[in-house]
Amino acid sequence: MAFKLDPEMAHNLGMDLLAKIPGPASTIWNQNDLNEKYAVNLNCGLKWPFPVGLAAGLDKEAKTIDFFSKLYFGAIEVGTVTPKPQEGNPKPRLFRLKKDESLLNRMGFNNAGMMTIKQNITSSSTNGKILGINLGKNKTTSAEDAKQDYQTLYREFSSIGDYLVVNVSSPNTPGLRDLQAKESLEEIFVCLENVRKENPVPLFVKVSPDMAKQGYEDVVELSLKYNLAGIIATNTSIMPERGLGGVSGELIKKKSKESRKYLLDLTKGTNLDIIGVGGISSFQDVKEFWEAGGKVVQVYTSFIYQGPALLKEIKCEIDNFLKDQDVSTLNEYFMKRIDS
Ligand SMILES: Cc1cc2nc3c(=O)[nH]c(=O)nc-3n(C[C@H](O)[C@H](O)[C@H](O)COP(=O)(O)O)c2cc1C
Known part of the structure; x- marks a missing residue:
């Protein structure tokens, strides 16, 4: 039924409902699950209670943390938040590519601005889950001033x-991806140095899947130089044949x-963690990411298509996987992986 409505309207209705109605009992996180079995330690000191998190963009304004944190998500990333409120691009701006289990969006960081979102966060409970906050510049902020937006938000x-x-x-924000260029990104990290010293918290940078190899090499070099916790890979991809967005x-x-x-290959042996996101839709995808050297992932689109059952299924598959690997916790598997 929800799939017959305009995608953004369905999305908003769904979010309102989700905020009020608990899902099926079997998809609800049981506090007994807050044990070592599914927990994953990252190098930056964060401990995700489950290896799958919610990617940015679904709970843009941090209105539904209470609900999402009751599902089998190890982390909830809210945002993107900009300093000032902004409406985003004209509607329609969210489209289902149903046959391909994909989405096309050109939302453009519609959000209520940092002050409202901060209030939403402080009045929510994360139920012991990790909370990530995704930061972006306002559309009206020039490229030269972008670093100030990130500093304010930090x-x-x-x-x-x-x-x-x-x-x-x-x-979907004109010029934003140009900030991934080495010089611009370094300016942002330099601008963040002082505020990070005042209040250190693990900092990640989120990258596009459309970059050339040199671009990734530059991001890794800067992430090491400025002591980031890691890189979130990836955001959405541009496919002009599918439309704008x-x-x-x-x-x-x-x-x-x-x-x-x-x-993962570039960061092997460093302290940087890669958070995997983009087209992850099954335990098989998670496992492949583990085999390539990663630990935690995020989902967005597959969650829209499959709902909370996706997480429940991944949890069951993890149970089988741990048995096959002859270990009792995921952290034990990651240790064993390093040794072998
Ligand atoms: C409708 C929509 C809105 C999104 N908004 C944001 C956003 O505000 N900030 C962000 O970093 N990523 C945003 N994303 C990107 C997702 O966080 C994720 O990186 C991307 O969709 C790839 O993962 P997936 O294939 O599991 O969806 C958005 C994605 C969608 C589909």
């Missing part, structure tokens, strides 16, 4: 987020996976 959110994300990879889901699986693989 200052506002560093005391309430478990991790923060510099988002420079959405295709960013594509997510199955259609970007291959491209996104290649970007992640390249980043």
